[in-house]
């Protein structure tokens with residue numbers, strides 16, 4: 001077996017190649033399901049916003065399928081943080097996804113984070129706050145004993161009159177409120 | 185993997201890691217459908233291939249023309265076909281086409297330094313570009329990054345997604361670069377250095393450098409534990 005190539009930081013100067021504003025909107029070509037926004041801020045260990053992060057989202061469709069039979073929705077998004085460390089995705093809430101040993105995983109979006117100062121990427125998951133019953137039964141969430149750590153993976157939902165619902169998901173790289181990051 | 189072939193998050197010699205590395209241990213997450221699936225590049229939704237970085241609108245960039253080529257392979261040596269490879273780099277003078285790059289070196293109107301390619305059935309990719317210059321950064325006093333090209337690669341699943349940097353053989357700046365030296369294992373580190381390849385060079389035109397990217401397998405051992 002060959003050894004996988006070592007990771008190196010994305011550095012600060014990736015935008016010419018990697019910034020694709022259209023990719024923040026996973027619904028840009030249309031999709032079945034309720035349109036929602038996921039938005040948040042990336043913070044460092046001083047709670048200073050991180051203006052040079054790149055985030056990628058990978059999720060199932062409304063049926064909980066990763067094959068994305070509806071070819072307009074690919075389940076993949078990319079966003080760069082702005083000067084204030086903020087990012088957003090427009091997407092739909094995925095359906096529940098099969099887990100190990102017949103278990104069902106609560107609806108979730110897989111998130112990866114690259115930034116200057118990260119020699120390798122971080123991986124986490126966004127769960128949806130209004131799916132409380134499914135979240136309680138989710139195998140990964142259930143494996144996290146510390147409720148405060150578990151809560152970092154659950155994005156609360158806010159309704160907006162005349163606008164689409166917003167799920168807020170901040171990424172805290174270090175320290176108080178540090179996001180639960182995953183080894184996959 | 186704790187065998188030293190991947191860098192740690194906490195590596196103070198690279199000062200940007202100090203406030204950006206997580207302090208809590210990563211949570212072991214078993215691989216599920218969420219991890220073993222990933223975006224595909226069968227339809228060209230990601231845009232056309234852009235493999236000639238050496239000119240803009242037919243006008244030649246300044247610097248030493250190079251051809252950089254290689255393959256994306258998995259741990260068993262099998263080609264990773266149809267996956268997106270994105271690259272970016274500084275110009276010949278060591279300056280990025282980026283608002284945040286304050287290095288007082290000339291911008292080149294004929295060099296953007298961004299490219300993309302989807303691997304063919306043998307996992308191959310190839311770019312024609314300009315040899316990037318070294319550039320100073322403020323990590324420590326008088327620190328300079330060795331010449332490098334940034335590579336972003338997807339592979340077959342969310343679990344294989346990775347970003348790295350390709351270096352050039354014989355670069356004296358490699359000896360002291362903390363980003364390069366963040367990889368503890370010397371052999372793994374040295375695999376980030378491309379090889380000069382006379383077969384890839386084109387006479388009277390461009391020097392060739394060869395470099396392969398190896399991705400972990402679809403259901404491989406986690407990179408970090």
Ligand SMILES: [Fe+3]
Nearest residue numbers: 011013332334
């Ligand atoms: Fe760089």
